[in-house]
Amino acid sequence: MLFVSFVSFAFPVTPAGAQGKKVYISVDMEGISGVNGDDQTSAGGAEYGRARRLMAEDANAAIRGAFEGGATDVVVNDSHGSQRNLLPEDLDPRARLISHSFKRYGMMEGLDETFDAIIFVGYHAKADAARGLFAHTGSGVVRDLQVNGASVGEGGMNAALARWYGVPVVAVSGDDAAVEEVARAVPGVRGVAVKRAINTRAVELKPLAEARKDIQAASREGVQSARKPAPERLASYQVRMQFRNVIIPEVAAAFSDITVVAPDVVQFSRASMPEAYRLIRVLYRFINTD
Ligand SMILES: [Zn+2]
Structure with missing residues (x-):
């Protein structure tokens, strides 16, 4: 009995009686204010330590905005690379942090239908975009x-999972290419371009203080005006993935109901977006191509 009450105390989800909103924030790194080089985006890079602090500052701007907009519960999911970039000691202490990349749902781990709004922070453009810092x-x-049938980047894929749960994506920050891309997938989303992508490497950075103020304002307004749509649950989810190698399709042929339609292309269909999302993630992340 003592143990049971300890457990329920240790993992509060929503404070009893709270009427406020529950907000989910997914934070990537390439689209963070001030991030402009690949020595910043992976552990071991000379400027990685700087970049993870910049990442925490943008996350904190979104957290502040969410609380100002009526949130009483904010979950932050580290969504970049190892997904262990954000340091809890750098984060606004009101938010809880989901950390580490060994997750079924990656950038959207922990999302479910109990949330009222989603904010994407630090997003980047999709693979082979003509413009967009470190597009992939x-x-x-x-x-x-x-x-x-729709070509999507991470923002579009994550938005499809959000629609499954009926949770609106209310704000996105990143470079202008990422913001435009997410706005196509999520009409009406509040976009904050914290840098202008000149190509896939060079950027013009918005001053940091202004970028964070804009993220905070978009998050506040987005959460304040969030309205949950009915969950969108299609009869099936058709996925087509084209790779830069032929190794992954060769390995993927071992999974049931995955069809290799060209040496570098696989197709499959799943009955729900969470199932499709999980398999997409396995295929791009967990197959060794060495
Ligand atoms: Zn990413």
Whole structure:
């Protein structure tokens, strides 16, 4: 009995009686204010330590905005690379942090229908975009990802999972290419371009203080005006993935109901978006291509 009450105390989800909103924040790194080089985006890079603090500052701007907009419960999911970039000591202490990349749902781990709004922070453009800092989808191995015939990047794929749960994506920050891309997948989303992508490497950075103020304002307004749509549950989810190698399709042929339609392309269909999402993630992340 003592143990049971300890457990329920240790993992509060929503404070009893709270009427406020529950907000989910997914934080990637390439689209963070001030991030402009690949020595910043992976552990061991000379400027990685700087970049993870910049990442925490953008996350904190979104957290502040969410609370100002009526949130009483905020979950932050580290969504970049190892997904162990954000340090809890750097984060606004009101938010809880989901950390480490060994997750079924990656950038959307922990999302479910109990949330009222979603904010994407630090997002980047999809693989093979003509513009957008470090444009890619999931990992470097993907050339194109299509869900039900639409080519999507990480923002579009994550938005499809959000629609499954009926939770609106209310704000996105990143470079202008990422913001435009997410806005196409999520009409009405509040976009904050914290940098202008000149190509896939050079950027013009918005001053940091202004970028964070804009993230905070978009998050506040987005959460304040969030209205939950009915969950969108299609009869099936058709996925087509084109890779930059032929190794992953060769391995993927071992999974039931995955069809290799060209040496570098696989197709499959799943009955729900969470199932499709999980398999997409396995294919781009967990197959050794050495
Ligand atoms: Zn990413």
